[in-house]
Amino acid sequence: MQKMTNDLRTRQVYVVDDDKHLLGAVRMGSVVELLFPFDAILQLNDSPYVAYIPKTGAKTAADLMISPPVRVTEETTLGQMAGLLMKEGINEVPVVDEHEHLIGQVNMYEAINAYLATERGHLAD
DSSP: OHHHHSSTTOOEEEEEOTTOBEEEEEEHHHHHHHHSHHHHHHHOSSSOGGGTGGGGGOOSHHHHOBSSOOOEETTOOHHHHHHHHHHHTOSEEEEEOTTOBEEEEEEHHHHHHHHHHHHHHHHHO
């Protein structure tokens, strides 16, 4: 947990096996729900409370992780990635190679900056 919170930009932590194959993702929101389960439930006026109760007993990353996680490859376009981020309601996504090895992550701010840089390049043409 300490390592997860060292970088304040962290939104997800990725779980990999010994060969760096992406197994899952633990969203920081799930960690908050684990640490403060009753506060999380009280904030949800009309959502089903039952979905949050199992997280109170989580002991390992596997108990919290989403598997298989949403992911992209280096070939994923900015538009595809933006659609995925919006559809899934997430702020970042892991990047995998053709063998499903985790090679990085991209967050929404990096995607926006890349898009703006591309647009500026088109304007200069």
